[in-house]
Structure formats: structure tokens, C-alpha cells
Amino acid sequence: MSKTIFSKIIAGEIPADIVHEDDLVVAFRDISPQAPVHILIVPREEIPGVDFLEERHREVIGHMLLTAKKLAHREELDEGYRLVINSGEKGGQTVDHLHLHLLGGRSMQWPPG
Numbered sequence: 437m438s439k440t441i442f443s444k445i446i447a448g449e450i451p452a453d454i455v456h457e458d459d460l461v462v463a464f465r466d467i468s469p470q471a472p473v474h475i476l477i478v479p480r481e482e483i484p485g486v487d488f489l490e491e492r493h494r495e496v497i498g499h500m501l502l503t504a505k506k507l508a509h510r511e512e513l514d515e516g517y518r519l520v521i522n523s524g525e526k527g528g529q530t531v532d533h534l535h536l537h538l539l540g541g542r543s544m545q546w547p548p549g
């Protein structure tokens with residue numbers, strides 16, 4: 437199976453504005469930001485999406501959320517922010533490598549489009 441674009445970023449094969457990395461996840465700024473702050477938090481393991489999660493992924497999923505909280509405060513999003521995971525075609529997922537969107541720096545609307 438060929439690598440996803442996110443695996444290539446994680447491997448350093450294509451450039452990205454990386455804001456955090458550790459053993460489990462890498463976080464980088466979205467190439468097409470939908471808010472003043474738009475960061476993607478991506479597991480190093482190439483999990484294709486939420487539908488592919490297994491019990492063994494509990495740690496990395498929790499770590500993604502905790503990393504999002506840490507980055508939100510580092511980015512001074514103290515008035516609030518939004519976390520999004522798109523799943524599947526109708527969910528708006530375009531890259532088949534699990535990722536958590538951290539969006540902030542503007543007021544968010546509800547319902548989302």
C-alpha cells in the first residue's frame with residue numbers, strides 16, 4: 437500500500453509546518469487553513485480513519501486529544517476552539533490517515549456545513 441500524504445510528512449519526505457512531535461503523534465499546520473489556527477494532529481501509525489480503530493488504539497486516541505488541548509493553549513485559544521474528525525466520504529474525510537483538526541482564532545458556527 438502506498439504511503440498517505442501524512443505519512444510522507446511524518447517521514448520528512450514532504451515539507452510541513454510541524455508544531456509538535458512525539459512518539460505517538462505529529463502535529464502540523466493545515467495547508468488550507470479554515471481558521472486563523474488550523475492544526476492537524478496525526479498518529480504516526482497509518483490508521484485509515486475512525487472506522488478502523490481497534491482496542492489497541494486507545495492510548496493514541498487519548499493522546500491525540502491531550503495533544504490538541506496542549507496545542508490549543510500554546511496557540512492562546514483561551515476563548516475556545518473546535519476539534520473535528522471527519523469520517524468517510526459523507527463525513528468529509530479526504531485523507532485516509534486518521535487526523536484530528538484543531539481549529540481556533542475565530543467564532544465557530546453550529547451546525548457545521
Ligand code: 5GP
Pocket residue numbers: 441452453464465466467468469476521522528529530531532
Ligand atoms: P479531511 O478532509 O480528511 O478531514 O482533512 C484533510 C486535511 O488535510 C484538509 O484540511 C487539507 O487541507 C489538509 N491537507 C491535505 N494535504 C495536505 C498537505 O500536503 N499538507 C498539509 N499541511 N495539509 C494537507
